[in-house]
Amino acid sequence: YLANLGAAISSEGTYYYASKFQYLAQSPVYGGFSASNGGFWDGTNNVSGVLTVEEIIPLYPVTFTITDLSESYSDIEFKGEMTSWNRVQMIESPAHTWTLTLDIAPGTYEWGALENDGSPDGIWLIDGANPVVTIASDGTISGTVSYTIQPFGITFANLQWPENGNIEPGDDFNVYAQVYAENVTDAVGQGAGVQAWIGYSTSNTNPSTWTNWIVASFDSDQANNDEYLANLGAAITTDGTYYYASRFQYLSQSVVYGGFSASGGGYWDGTNNVSGVLTVEEIIPLYPVTFTITDLSESYSDIEFKGEMTSWNRVQMIESPAHIWTLTLDIAPGTYEWGALENDGSPDGLWLIDGANPVVTIASDGTISGTVSYTIQPFVISFANLQWPENGNIEPGDDFNVYAQVYAENVTNAVGQGAGVQAWIGYSTSNTNPSTWTDWIPATFNNDAGNNDEYLANLGASITTEGTYYYASKFQYLSQSVVYGGFSASGGGYWDGT
Structure with a gap:
């Protein structure tokens, strides 16, 4: 027997079902299911079937x-x-x-x-x-x-720093630039698909026309930007002025160029965001060299230096302590002739070097050789005389001017009285060596006589007693030993009594 149970159940739920049989008016019996063909329902071996009624949603x-x-x-x-x-x-x-x-x-x-x-x-x-x-x-x-x-696009690029620089050929010069692309550079580390370069040119033109580009490497995260760097100095080996900028590309998109500005830079436009400037030149080292002039003559008051290292221009020296003059100059390696002069007001001054000018050499490592000092030797009186008259006759109280001349190199040959020279005319009633005399009259400068200075003293004014007197000259330069001058018809010289 069969019955369509589904037609009778219209509500979702779980239903149990079994069979019922009746023969004539006998008592009904109930059938249950088992895998071995079932039998009278007993709830254990022969049980009800189970029907689930639910709407099946299609997928x-x-x-x-x-x-x-x-x-x-x-x-x-x-x-x-x-x-x-x-x-x-x-x-x-x-x-x-x-x-x-x-x-x-x-x-x-x-x-x-x-x-x-x-x-x-x-x-x-x-x-x-x-x-x-x-x-x-x-x-x-x-x-x-x-x-x-959508493809990520670069929405910001700059030349971060430096704005400019000066290096020698071969020196390092790191240039930094930043780039931003949404969802690319804002992650930690290098943004995938980004390429970066630093370029340079000797012309301050649009970087899109440049041909020299150095691959830049990722340096660091800077907030949402990625920062790149390249050592521009390693690529430039020739002196000159160079302009530099950045270039970026994301995947195969168009490249963009970055420029510098004090406010952070941006896309290069040549006005607000511009190229950096690098000057490459060999820097010649300068080494300090101290020059010393020692003035043993104690005669000069305004010594100046000049030489090849100053293009023979005069440079004031410093006196400290007295009569020691120094000057320190920063000088490039090389060999230089030099000297010193006294600024006496004349156009060329008074040159103080006797003989060949000194020469100094500065090696490339700063080693100094040659001559950096010069000593001005003490001036000495090399000539003194009793110029005239050879003799005379006067009455007591009459004038009797006596003249004498002296020469000291670089002292008396200048115009006017040589500095540091003292002169006397002495007399005695004995014709003895003037160095033993005690009567000396200061003589005054009279005039220049060639390279000599001539002095005079009125001997008559000092002698009021009749008699025969012998006279001679005496000179002293600074604190040096005195010398005595005598007369001869040929011009005289140091007194020798003969």
């Missing part, structure tokens, strides 16, 4: 697609209301196209995708509102089942 296959035009992601996962926001791995095929097919019951669902970067939440890839899909009861799909990740 329809829906394919979701993520297209990664940024080419930046390697592990994209799907999640949405249809997965109770649980993450489900998507499949990449072909490259940068990710798909997932889910069997979904009719309804409306919000969904999205993320990059599994190892963090708890991943990197959410949907920009703006999440997409929504609707599956009708007949399986019709409407709404959004695909999403395109």
Whole structure:
């Protein structure tokens, strides 16, 4: 026997069913099920069947697609209301196209995708509102089942620093530049797909026309920017003035150029954001050299230095202590002739070097050789005489001018009285060596006589007693020994009594 039980049950639920038989008016019996063909229902060996009545919701296959035009992601996962926001791995095929097919019951669902970067939440890839899909009861799909990740673009690039610099050829000169691309540089570490260069040119032109570009390496994260650097100095070996800027490229997108400004820089425009300037030149080292003039003559009061290292221009020296004159100059390696002069007011001054000028050599490591000092020897009186008259006759109280001349190199040959010279005319009633005499009259400067200085004293004014007197001259330069002058018809000289 059979009966359509389903036609009799219209409500969802769990139902138990069994059979009932009756023969004529006899008592009914009940049949139960067992795997061995059943028998009278006993609830143990022969039991009721079980019918579950419920509406079966249809599931329809829906394919979701993520297209990664940024080419930046390697592990994209799907999640949405249809997965109770649980993450489900998507499949990449072909490259940068990710798909997932889910069997979904009719309804409306919000969904999205993320990059599994190892963090708890991943990197959410949907920009703006999440997409929504609707599956009708007949399986019709409407709404959004695909999403395109747009290529990331560089929205900021600069030349960070330095603004300028000066180096010698071969010196290091690190140049830094920063770049920002959303969802690329704001992650920790180097943003994937970014390339960077530092370029240079001898012309201050648009960097897009330059041909010299050095690959820059990632240096550090600077907030959301990535900072790159390149050693520009290592690439430039020739003296000159160079202009430099940065260049960046993300994937195969167009390159952008970065310029410097005090406010942080930006895209190079030649006005607000400009190229840096690097001057490359060999810096010749200068070494301090001290020159000393020792004035043993104690005759000079305004000594100046000049030489090849000053282009023979005069430079004032410093006197300290007395009669010691020094000057320290910073001088490049080389060999230089030099000397010193007394500034006596004349155009050329009084040259103080006797003989060849001294020469000094400064080696490339600063070693000094040659001559850096010069000693002016004490001036000595090398000539003294009794000029005239050879003799005379006067009455007591009459004038009797006696003249004498003296010569000391670099002292008396200047115009006027030689500094530091003292002169006397002495007399005695004995024709003895003047060095033994006691009567000496100071003589006054009379005039220049060639290179000699001539002095005179009125001997008559000092002698008031009749008699025969012998007279001679006496000279002294500074504190040197005195000398005595005598007369001869040929011009005289040091007194010798003969």
